[in-house]
Amino acid sequence: MQGFGRFEPDARGRLCYLPAVPSFPRLDEVWSPLERAMTEVGAFDRALAAFPVPDVAGKLFARLDAVHSSGxxxxxxTFTDLLEYQSARNRAKDPEDAREVAATAEAFDELSERGDSVTYGAAACLIHRRLFERAKDPMVAATAGKLKLYPNxxxxxxxxxxxxxxxxxxxTAQALADWEAFTAEADARPEWVxxxxxxxWFEHIHPVPDGNGRVGRLLVPLALRRKGALRHACAFLxxxxxxxxxxxxxxxxDARRTGEFSAWTRVFCSMAAQSAAANLERLQKLGQVHARWQAATKAVRAHSVIHRLLPWIITKPAFTVRDALAQAGGAVTFQAMNTAIKRLIDLGIVTRGDDGGRDRLFSASEVIRLFEPTDDA
Ligand SMILES: Nc1ncnc2c1ncn2[C@@H]1O[C@H](COP(=O)(O)OP(=O)(O)O)[C@@H](O)[C@H]1O
Ligand SMILES: [Mg+2]
Structure with a gap:
């Protein structure tokens, strides 16, 4: 079979793959899944824009994506594990595993904030650095943020x-520069394709020693937002x-073996559409939870801490008193915060974790449940 790209020997004679520039498939061959991706992800994107609480895309959905992409x-x-790890408790049953998942989510936040100032290649290295800079294995930590030195x-x-x-x-450096130019380019052809x-292309270069899957998938929503295809970085795979x-x-x-990119493009679009449809459903249910909470706290006096706490809990549904105090930025006393949280427990919005102490975890399980797999999925 006529392959796509070519193989070149490295210093030790191992044949390493050098991808050619992938060719755009004919539009009629990819149209139906492409249209579905644009529709489903577009609907999720618009629903995020209309959502009453800001930042749910990054704080909840990018976290969920980090869990799945790492999974x-x-x-x-799990999503629940990640929340606990990212709370002031900073605990997990497998801390090394949780650290990598958290690092994926944090790299997403960091790149979202920095917007267009980071090139795609630099963004890939930044994600890789965040993923591995605190790895237990010093040999792995030493590779963080750098292109590979050995063939993978x-x-x-x-x-x-x-x-x-x-x-x-x-x-690799030249291949990545070509890939970056292609990724940044814009013309009349569909950005999704x-x-x-x-x-x-990125996966076939495999520029970093490990984490190429997670790094590559994280770049997709960021690139589609940067290119103006979406308002939010929400095209998760x-x-x-x-x-x-x-x-x-x-x-x-298969695309590498055949040099034919329509099947790959269809799979890519279908996967983005599938994730977005599931996320839109979650977002709609999250909206209902938020509305129920607002109704339940209607009688609470207007300047109560509770009204500021609720939108924060939506995006941080597992927290300690210390976390809640930190987000209030010193404006609320420990006593007042405790009282507010107790009120939320009485209202059935929050439940108190079993183990006591200062770093006891409080959870809004109605929210968390939406992000964990269910039997009826
Ligand atoms: N045969 C293959 N050809 C091209 N890409 C592949 C192949 N097998 C796996 N991949 C890509 O490589 C990723 C795994 O690479 P790796 O560096 O281990 O990343 P991670 O640590 O995030 O899994 C997969 O998620 C996929 O994107
Ligand atoms: Mg790996």
Missing amino acids: AEGATT GTYDPEAPGATFFYTAPAS RQALSHW GEAVHMNKTLYVDALK
Whole structure:
């Protein structure tokens, strides 16, 4: 079969893949999933803009995406675990695993805030740095934020030596520069298709030693927002990839073998649409929770701490008193905060965790439940 791109030997004769510029598929071949992605993600994007609490995209949905995108690569930290890890308790059953998931979410926040000032290649390295800079293994920590120094590969029975090697380290910087130019370019062709091809390209360069899947998937929502295809960085892939990793990897591989990008583009668009449809449903239910809370606290006096606490709890549904005090920025005493939280418990909005002490966890389980898998999904 005529492959796409070419193989070049590294210093030790290992054949490493050098992708060619992926070609845009014909529009009629990808139209239906492309239209679905634009519709479903567009609807989620608009619903985020209209949502009464700001920042839910980054604070909740990017966190969920980090859980799924990492879960697709073997992480076991759940959304609930992540919330507890990111609270002042900073605890998790697997702290190293939770740290990587948290780092993915934090890199997303950081890049969202920095907007257009970071190039795509620098953004990839920044995410990689955040992912691995605090790794326990000093050898791994030393690679954080840097391009790979050694060839990385994956099992492939068709390849010589049964290993498919991604781009050779010596060619990676140039390959990444070409990829960046392609990703940043804009023309009359659909941006969604461009970013589907860009993601394929990034994964085939595999520029960093590890984390290429998580880094590459995080770049997709950021790029689509930066390119103006969406108002929010909300085109997440993690959940759909987590649910069907084989489909995703097979489609990536197949485009390389055939040089034909319509099937990959269709899979990419379908996965974005699937994640967005699930997220829109969550957001709608979150809106109902918020409305119920507002109704339940209608009688509470207007300047009570509670009214400022509620929107914060929507985006931080597991917290300690210390977290709540920190967000109030010193404007509320420990005593007043305790009283407010107690009132929320009485109203059935918040529940108190079992283990006592100053860092006891309070949870809004109505919110958390929306972000955990259910049996009736
Ligand atoms: N055969 C393949 N060809 C191209 N890309 C692949 C292949 N297999 C896996 N991938 C990509 O590589 C990612 C895994 O790379 P890795 O560096 O381990 O990242 P992570 O640590 O985030 O999993 C997958 O999520 C996928 O995007
Ligand atoms: Mg990995």
